[in-house]
Amino acid sequence: MFHKIKNKYKQHKLERRRQLDMIKNMPSAYDDAIISWIAPETIRHQHGPIWKTVMSFLVAGAIILGIYYDAWTFSLVVAVFVITYYLVHLEHPKSLEVKISDIGIKIGYRKYTYSQIKAFWIIYDPPYVQTLNIRVIGEYVSDITIQLNTQSPATVREFLMAKIPEMEGQSEKLSDIFLRLFKI
16 A cells, blocks of 8 residues: 555656646747856855865864853754755756846746846956846845856846846845855
């Protein structure tokens, strides 16, 4: 009986995945791109032996201090964070196709109409930061960062200014600077 239920569940899961893939691959007006490029999902930093040694000492020190001060939950949280960080960084970031069309922006399979996008801004400080940022309104407000790679920021800015407002004076978030500097 369990075998039968297990097989039904697998069949249902495969069918659902096929349906989702079919929906994702259906051509739409987003595919009529005015501007398009390939961007990595995230920036992956190379960690040398010095970085690994320093971080190992910092983590070991934090865990030892947590145990010494009888804060075992802190030590546990640090250990879980390190394990999670390691597991997440085993995967390589996916390459996403970014398409800017007359009706919105498509990032990979996600589509955002211009009515969903509250504003955009570009942070361009090569070779460190080259990003297009969009603020999307939905159930909650979220900022999406898209790597520009070799795409001209002037071209993107010129096209998007005709569609959505630009948030001027924006700079890189303090948390992003911290993550970039420490290669986390």
